[in-house]
Amino acid sequence: MTRKIAVLPGDGIGTEIVAEALKVLDCLRQDFGLAVETEEALIGGAAYDAKGTPFPEETLSLCQAADAVLLGAVGGPKWESLDYSVRPERGLLGLRSELELFANLRPAILYPQLVGASTLKPEVVSGLDILIIRELTGGIYFGQPRGRRINEKGQREGYNTLVYSESEIRRIGHIAFQTAQKRNRRVCSVDKANVLECTELWREVMIEVSKDYPDVALSHMYVDNAAMQLVRAPKQFDVMVTENMFGDILSDCAAMLTGSIGMLPSASLDQNGKGMYEPIHGSAPDIAGKGIANPIATILSVAMLLRYSFDDAASAERIERAVVAALDAGLRTTDIYSEGTRKVDTAEMGDAIVSALRASNS
Ligand code: IPM
């Protein structure tokens, strides 16, 4: 059975890094007999330019019909003055919401080769392996009412709503505990229960869900402290679970522990394990078009895709080993470069990973 991957390169460096990920998939197809086909569609600013909407109907249908989705990145200064309803980000948020991809898994793993690339001391980060689970289809990103208005004093006012139902909290809670069972059996739930009622409920429901998982230790942390602990002593964490916006912020923070945000893949899953896979970084307009972006986060997202959506751990590990081989060979894109290593561009990094992959087939 040939499975289908919808490929949405998006904007900025999205197209450059997805091109490298496709080389990896091609290699798996040709050299390892992986039965996948890919089909591309537009999303974000690219879709807005071509079709007047960041989230065309045909992109949604392609993603619905596909077995998994691989996405690059969306957004850029070119579209920043557009109305919110047609901003590139709406394409990505629309997709997450339409496909009900509520569980966003963002692993932050420090490769030993990159210890020197992190801005933190080696002893603080070496051996780091944490997983941030971000609720992705609720919270303040989607809560109603939202908007802008003129208040009674005649001033402009902006407002958003942080809202979670208990079932939304419960289902992400189950994902967190089940994932922790396959790791080190520790879940830290991050909230702001001292101030926000919504996250007070979050904490309550997490405690209820934890009763089903006596083998997993649950702890709670306020989000401000969690941000501090992530840079103070990140290895104390195993699985962190949190609401949409806190997860957005904490995962960028965690990314820097690993040397570069260019290293972090992610999986966004629905209730049945169907998923969209994307690097956690954005479209990086400042370096777009220069061919210097790090394709590793996207290539590792392909590994996550094979593992989670196609249940193909062997191919996933093969990709992960090829990435390690390229790093072992001393190759570094600008973002992870340090003295004594060799600076390469996006395509050179992709090619090196493909060569390592190919070489593993003997
Ligand atoms: C992310 C990004 C997105 C988000 C943007 C591009 C809408 O920052 O995936 O972390 O805020 O979720």
Ligand code: MG
């Ligand atoms: Mg983000």
